[in-house]
Amino acid sequence: MAKVGIVMGSDSDMPIMKKAADVLEQLGxxxxxxxxxxxxxxxxxxxxxxxxxxxGFKVIIAGAGMAAHLPGMCAAIFPMPVIGIPMHTTSLGGRDSLYSIVQMPSGIPVATVAINGGVNAGLLAAKILATSDPELLARLKAYAEDLKNQVEKKDARLKEVGYKNY
Structure with missing residues (x-):
């Protein structure tokens, strides 16, 4: 049974929403x-x-651009956490989406990630679920360790080849 609902207002949001799905899939x-x-x-x-x-949804990830009412309306109806992803827009660079999602009235919270923040939305959903799932928490810790190892490898390469050849 799906634990996370990923919903978007348009298929143009798919490249960003796919990033949330990819992280969730990677974490099982x-x-x-x-x-x-x-x-x-x-x-x-x-x-x-x-x-x-x-x-069976425990968390909804909702992405939307421009007026971006989808996350807020999900939060108004769905009683559990909603994570909003503001989409970059050509007219206002995503600030319109960001303000629409983050400026929710008192009593209707939406956790909001960065503009086009699909990866972080997926991770935040997993972290919410991990509060009651020790196996998922272990996978999240392994994910964080992998990120650390990636940075260490990049630093080792920098030290090996120097900044001019990096």
């Missing part, structure tokens, strides 16, 4: 991915958010 977290427009099909959206809990 089941997810379900859906494209729903909160503005163009509000009845479909409402049904998605209303039934997410009974489908």
């Amino acid at each position: 977290v089941e997810f379900e991915m859906t494209i729903i427009s909160a503005h163009r099909e509000p009845d479909v959206f409402f049904e998605y958010a209303k039934t997410a809990e009974e489908k």
Whole structure:
């Protein structure tokens, strides 16, 4: 059963939402991915958010651009954590999306990652789930150790070849 719902307002969001899915898959977290427009099909959206809990979702990752109401509306209906990913937009560079998601009214929180922050959204969802899943927590610790090792290898290469040849 999927523990994370990944929802986006448009297929143009897929390159960023795919990054969240890739991280969850790497960590062994089941997810379900859906494209729903909160503005163009509000009845479909409402049904998605209303039934997410009974489908077994523990966290929803919602990505949206421009007016970016999808994450906030998920949070208004779904009683568990929602992580918003503001999408980069051509008109305002994603600041419109960021402000729309992060400026939620009191009582309706949305955890918000950076503009186009798909990887961090996936990791944050996994960390939320890991509070009650020791095996997932161990995989997250291994993921962090791998990141550390990658940086150490880059530093060793820098020391070996020097900055001019890096």
